[in-house]
Amino acid sequence: MVKKCLFPAAGYGTRFLPATKATPKEMLPVLTKPLIQYGVEEALEADIKTMAIITGRGKRAIEDHFDISYELEHQIKDTPKEHMLNEIRQLISQCTFSYTRQVEMKGLGHAILTGETLIGNEPFAVILADDLCTNQNDSVLKQMIDVYDKYQCSIIAIEEIDIKESDKYGVIAGKLVDGTDNTYRVSDMVEKPDPEDAPSNMAIIGRYILTPDIFDILRDTQPGKNDEVQITDALLTQATAGKVIAYKFNGKRFDCGSVDGFVEATNYFYQKLKG
Ligand code: G1P
Numbered sequence: 625m626v627k628k629c630l631f632p633a634a635g636y637g638t639r640f641l642p643a644t645k646a647t648p649k650e651m652l653p654v655l656t657k658p659l660i661q662y663g664v665e666e667a668l669e670a671d672i673k674t675m676a677i678i679t680g681r682g683k684r685a686i687e688d689h690f691d692i693s694y695e696l697e698h699q700i701k702d703t704p705k706e707h708m709l710n711e712i713r714q715l716i717s718q719c720t721f722s723y724t725r726q727v728e729m730k731g732l733g734h735a736i737l738t739g740e741t742l743i744g745n746e747p748f749a750v751i752l753a754d755d756l757c758t759n760q761n762d763s764v765l766k767q768m769i770d771v772y773d774k775y776q777c778s779i780i781a782i783e784e785i786d787i788k789e790s791d792k793y794g795v796i797a798g799k800l801v802d803g804t805d806n807t808y809r810v811s812d813m814v815e816k817p818d819p820e821d822a823p824s825n826m827a828i829i830g831r832y833i834l835t836p837d838i839f840d841i842l843r844d845t846q847p848g849k850n851d852e853v854q855i856t857d858a859l860l861t862q863a864t865a866g867k868v869i870a871y872k873f874n875g876k877r878f879d880c881g882s883v884d885g886f887v888e889a890t891n892y893f894y895q896k897l898k899g
Contacts, residue, residue, distance in 0.1 A: 626769055627674055627835060629667040629749040630742070631660060633734035634680030634726040639881060648683045650809040651751045653881075654889050655779040655897065659880055660686060663753040664715060670766040672749060675721045676742035678735045690721045731852025736834070737842040744823075745836045747772065749853075752830025756889050757781075759875030764831055765871050771807065772833045778859060780810070781831035783877060793827035795856045795857035796870050810868040815849040826870065828856065829877050838862065 637649025644652070650660035664675055679686060689712070700706050727736045736750060749765055757764040764781060772779050782796060794815050798808030832855070841858045849856040862868050879885030879890065887888045 625748050626670075626772060626836060626848075627672060628676055628743055628746070629664075629670075629672045629674070629751055629765075630736060630739045631675065631677045631751055632726075632732060632739075633660060633683060633686060633753060633841060633857075634678050634729065635736055636729070637881075640886075641884070646682065649881075650681075650683075651685050651689065652886070654756065654880065654886070655893050657711075658689060659756060660753040661689070661712065661715070662756050662758075663751040664690070664719065664762045666747060666757060666765050667751060668715065668718060669763040670749070671767050672765070673719050675719050676739050676748075677721060677723050678739050679723050679728050680726050680729070687721075687723060690716055690719075692716065696880055713895075730825050731847065731850070731854055733842050733845055733853035733855040733858050736855055737839060737853070740759060740839045743836065743839075747833060750830075750832040750834060754879070754881035755830030756878045756880045757829075757831065757873070757875055758878075758881060758892075759873075761874070764830045764873045764875050764877070767875075768833050768851055768871055771869060771871045775869045776835075778835050778838065778862050779833040779869050779871055781829045781873050782808070782826045782858065782870045783829055783872065784825050785827040787819045787822055790819050790822035790825070790827070794854075795822045795824060796826050797823035798826070798870050801869070806872040808870040808872075809866060810863040810870050813856050813858065813860045813863055813868075815854045828870075831873070834859075835862070835867070 633650045637644035651658040723741050726735050768779050796810050797812040798810040801807045841861045845858045848857045878889035
């Protein structure tokens with residue numbers, strides 16, 4: 625069973641400067657909710673209640689967000705605004721949050737390895753909060769857990785992209801699993817290839833279910849693209865042994881790590897709100 629979800633949240637968010645100079649990028653709001661709260665809600669929808677967050681310097685606001693603010697509670701008690709805290713209060717009461725700091729920024733693989741002490745020896749989910757996912761029915765992570773239950777190996781979420789964008793993503797090659805139209809057995813994975821080197825147009829998005837052997841593999845994984853330890857490279861070791869499934873999910877995903885994607889997400893949720 626997958627009981628824990630890891631949120632790598634130590635990055636600098638330089639694409640959103642100056643907004644992210646003193647505010648974690650994970651706290652940027654789409655409408656009134658910070659990005660990381662959407663991620664935590666998605667995990668909870670998948671019945672995961674233990675949130676493990678990898679933070680870094682300047683990320684205190686994330687811890688404060690998932691905590692009670694007594695002063696604020698006192699200020700708005702019995703006012704018409706009190707209901708605005710209901711959602712986050714409920715979330716806090718249903719989940720536990722633990723934190724560890726990534727001291728040096730050595731890549732996503734390194735961030736995930738930093739989470740080992742919070743995860744231990746069990747399969748776990750990973751959500752990159754700047755990929756904001758939404759679906760009318762089962763959340764993307766919930767869908768992936770169903771896939772994990774069937775295959776019992778690492779699962780990555782993929783989506784088809786314009787091949788010109790391949791250098792922004794991990795890109796996979798794989799063969800459809802017999803009898804399915806959305807599940808691939810992965811044979812190759814490359815981190816941010818140029819279009820001419822991309823093995824396909826199927827890109828990894830920020831949702832993973834990882835088996836705990838990934839930690840030992842990460843320890844042995846040398847820095848790759850951009851001189852960072854890449855989770856894509858560690859997963860390739862598992863894929864070579866036939867142990868990675870890529871799942872083309874149902875739903876929409878917004879790249880909130882870019883200004884364009886962030887505006888798109890904001891418009892989408894605003895339209896939804898206004899009905
Ligand atoms: C990371 C991963 C990449 C993946 C992407 C999804 O890259 O390294 O393989 O495709 O997330 O958002 P980042 O966007 O952190 O550079």
